[in-house]
Amino acid sequence: MIRMKYMFAALLSLLGCSGKGYKDLDVASFEEIAAGPEVAVLDVRTADEYAAGHLQWASNVDWNADGFMEKVSAQYPKETPLALYCRSGRRSADAAAKLSKAGYTVYNLLGGYIAWTEAGKPVTTYTVETFFTVSGLPVAITLIKHGTLALRYKAQTFHIDPVGGYGKPTDYADEFPKADYIIVTHEHGDHFDREAIAALTEDGRTTLITNARCAEILGYGTVMANGDNLALPCEVFLQAVPAYNYTDGRTMFHPKGRDNGFVLSMDGLRIYIAGDTEDIPEMAKLKGIDVAFLPVNQPYTMTVDQCVRAATVIGPKVLIPYHFSQTDLSDLPRRLPGIDVRLRDMQ
Numbered sequence: 001m002i003r004m005k006y007m008f009a010a011l012l013s014l015l016g017c018s019g020k021g022y023k024d025l026d027v028a029s030f031e032e033i034a035a036g037p038e039v040a041v042l043d044v045r046t047a048d049e050y051a052a053g054h055l056q057w058a059s060n061v062d063w064n065a066d067g068f069m070e071k072v073s074a075q076y077p078k079e080t081p082l083a084l085y086c087r088s089g090r091r092s093a094d095a096a097a098k099l100s101k102a103g104y105t106v107y108n109l110l111g112g113y114i115a116w117t118e119a120g121k122p123v124t125t126y127t128v129e130t131f132f133t134v135s136g137l138p139v140a141i142t143l144i145k146h147g148t149l150a151l152r153y154k155a156q157t158f159h160i161d162p163v164g165g166y167g168k169p170t171d172y173a174d175e176f177p178k179a180d181y182i183i184v185t186h187e188h189g190d191h192f193d194r195e196a197i198a199a200l201t202e203d204g205r206t207t208l209i210t211n212a213r214c215a216e217i218l219g220y221g222t223v224m225a226n227g228d229n230l231a232l233p234c235e236v237f238l239q240a241v242p243a244y245n246y247t248d249g250r251t252m253f254h255p256k257g258r259d260n261g262f263v264l265s266m267d268g269l270r271i272y273i274a275g276d277t278e279d280i281p282e283m284a285k286l287k288g289i290d291v292a293f294l295p296v297n298q299p300y301t302m303t304v305d306q307c308v309r310a311a312t313v314i315g316p317k318v319l320i321p322y323h324f325s326q327t328d329l330s331d332l333p334r335r336l337p338g339i340d341v342r343l344r345d346m347q
Helices: 002-015 027-034 047-052 068-075 090-101 112-118 194-200 212-218 281-285 304-314
Strands: 023-025 040-043 058-060 082-085 106-109 127-132 138-145 148-153 156-160 181-183 207-210 229-231 237-243 259-266 269-273 291-295 318-322
Touching: 023 027, 027 082, 027 106, 027 112, 040 138, 047 058, 058 127, 068 090, 082 090, 082 112, 090 106, 106 112, 127 269, 138 269, 194 212, 207 212, 281 304, 291 304
Parallel strands: 023 106, 040 058, 040 082, 082 106, 156 181, 181 207, 269 291, 291 318
Antiparallel strands: 127 138, 138 148, 148 156, 229 237, 237 259, 259 269
């Protein structure tokens, strides 16, 4: 960590002092800074602009909306450098000046999103939620669709249940770089896609982690069963936890012992990705969960009542329902008043 901070300080020194409290960067320099493991990328345009296209791994807080500084201060630690951009660089410059005065280290993209796209740099339309470890390292989670997520931590990319064709098509060859880790919960077609796995895989780089059945179908993979633990070289600790149906008439969907959910632990941050499951008793053993992804598409996974029970037992700080198809979740925040429930487009 000390070495990383020294490298960023040295780079800032080489770039020179702007006298504005933040540093303006051209596209190439901004791309290098934004790829750093300590840096959080922040899009300060409107929600509509962000939804139309944004930098990969960038979260959104609108500079012109009420409470900008309060929102950033509540979500982004002071020790985390921020890489800001807007459409042309004007709004982000104003935001950078304000944030630097508040004690943040800030980089501003000259020319903004226009310059980035004119340089042919990659963009995406998927919503990104950024969380932070105890040391202030950003963990950016891309909400792709249904049961499909991507995660970036310490310059390592994880894909969970990558699927190209279910719902809105996802072209992994064009939309994402190669993965460092691919995690697959089970073999159903809305979670397990051999073409998507192949598109994300690079020989000598990508590690596939899955259950025995998917590894059998593919002919390779690191197999984890319920209860297994795995320490990854990037200092992520992975736990495979049970995921199954128990209600009469549903047990054939996800039989006990076959499929996995996963808990990812990194520098004090714990993320629970439940996979396809009901509110099973084993959830009571999950402690200290910061972010939980729970499926709510009855009858295959949970009903809304089951989701409420599961969230109450687990007690995550943040709940992001996913894999919910046509289930009406509008009343979920009211029913879980002590939890930050974030309803996103994860049907």
